[in-house]
Amino acid sequence: MADLDLRRLVPAHVRSFESYRPSNPDRELMRLYGVDHLHRLNNNENALGPPPAVREAVESFPSGVVTVYPNGDCFDLRHSLAGRFGKDPERFLVGNGSCEVIASVIKAFCGEGDNIVTADRTFAVYEWVAEFSGIKARLIPLRDMAFDPRGMLDAMDERTKILFVCNPNNPTGTYWDRATMDAFLDEVDGRAVVVIDEAYFEYVDREDYPDGMALMERHPNVIVFRTFSKMYALAALRVGYLCGSAAVVDMVRRTHVVYSVNTLAQRCAEAALRDDAPFIAATRTMVREARERLCPMFDAMGLEYIANEGNYLMVRVPMPDTLMYRKLMREGIMVRTMTGFRFPNWIRVSLVQGPVMEDFCRAFRRVLDKTA
Numbered sequence: 001m002a003d004l005d006l007r008r009l010v011p012a013h014v015r016s017f018e019s020y021r022p023s024n025p026d027r028e029l030m031r032l033y034g035v036d037h038l039h040r041l042n043n044n045e046n047a048l049g050p051p052p053a054v055r056e057a058v059e060s061f062p063s064g065v066v067t068v069y070p071n072g073d074c075f076d077l078r079h080s081l082a083g084r085f086g087k088d089p090e091r092f093l094v095g096n097g098s099c100e101v102i103a104s105v106i107k108a109f110c111g112e113g114d115n116i117v118t119a120d121r122t123f124a125v126y127e128w129v130a131e132f133s134g135i136k137a138r139l140i141p142l143r144d145m146a147f148d149p150r151g152m153l154d155a156m157d158e159r160t161k162i163l164f165v166c167n168p169n170n171p172t173g174t175y176w177d178r179a180t181m182d183a184f185l186d187e188v189d190g191r192a193v194v195v196i197d198e199a200y201f202e203y204v205d206r207e208d209y210p211d212g213m214a215l216m217e218r219h220p221n222v223i224v225f226r227t228f229s230k231m232y233a234l235a236a237l238r239v240g241y242l243c244g245s246a247a248v249v250d251m252v253r254r255t256h257v258v259y260s261v262n263t264l265a266q267r268c269a270e271a272a273l274r275d276d277a278p279f280i281a282a283t284r285t286m287v288r289e290a291r292e293r294l295c296p297m298f299d300a301m302g303l304e305y306i307a308n309e310g311n312y313l314m315v316r317v318p319m320p321d322t323l324m325y326r327k328l329m330r331e332g333i334m335v336r337t338m339t340g341f342r343f344p345n346w347i348r349v350s351l352v353q354g355p356v357m358e359d360f361c362r363a364f365r366r367v368l369d370k371t372a
């Protein structure tokens, strides 16, 4: 039998792409590190969730429904979103996590020779999807840990199809205020699509934080991404969505995989939107208290940290981040190493309930004491 000639069959941009390896399941990790518990502080999940209405939706889910294909274009969920945001349901597109809608948008707007513009130290999936699709990603350095509007505008050319702005940014938590966003959109002036990724929207409680859902009414080139993974704690069910002008969404829909969001996920996402205010308030309080617990410890230890918006913060540790990760894993704490985000020697920590944060603080001090 002849060998498969993958050099010939696979395009160069795919061959040179390094695949992302997600972490192993808890039981494997616990066995590997010899611990009997594991706090996952690596993925910015909401440890408080899911909201009570979601629990009911899960418990009352009829098993007979699994035989039937899901609502292929998330009809009911799109109508719920439309009601929530006061927009036409046709302006929403739901995906298997917002990661899937990133791919749909790039497929819709970018062809060979086109490029996208984003930051060099942000959520890496924009860059990854572009590159494994053969599209150039222009990565603009952060300025004061925030997206640099001038740098992004200067990087634009006539082949720039999409500018991705992560607001607030994962992992630095910085955000563009309304004036910065307005000025940026005015200067882009419809020459390219601007994706505003608001994955952490519901965590931000700031007067000057711009709401992409309102901005898009003045700027038809704006597409907003939101997700049920972060605030609504449905990460396992994979539901994210985009909203934009009817004409833009019509184009993206052409490239989007239908039936990718399963029935349970759709029902849970709808339930999550029902009476969500108390849940959001409780989660914000939890995150604020966690931030207030961790920052003074880092101050006392003389460690540099970045703690802004979102349910996460970053701290620079006095050893390689991978070593810190392994030492914390032996204490039953899983954090995110940040070399992959181009922050070598930094770790990112999700902000969760008090007792877990106490465990993190104890483990963190123990690890650093041992290395002192």
Ligand SMILES: Cc1ncc(COP(=O)(O)O)c(C=O)c1O
Pocket (backbone or CB within 6 Å): 043, 044, 096, 097, 098, 099, 100, 123, 166, 170, 197, 199, 200, 226, 227, 228, 229, 235, 238, 239, 240
């Ligand atoms: C900024 C940002 N956007 C999008 C996502 C993707 O979320 P999901 O695919 O779970 O909806 C994440 C997840 O970490 C994120 O941090």
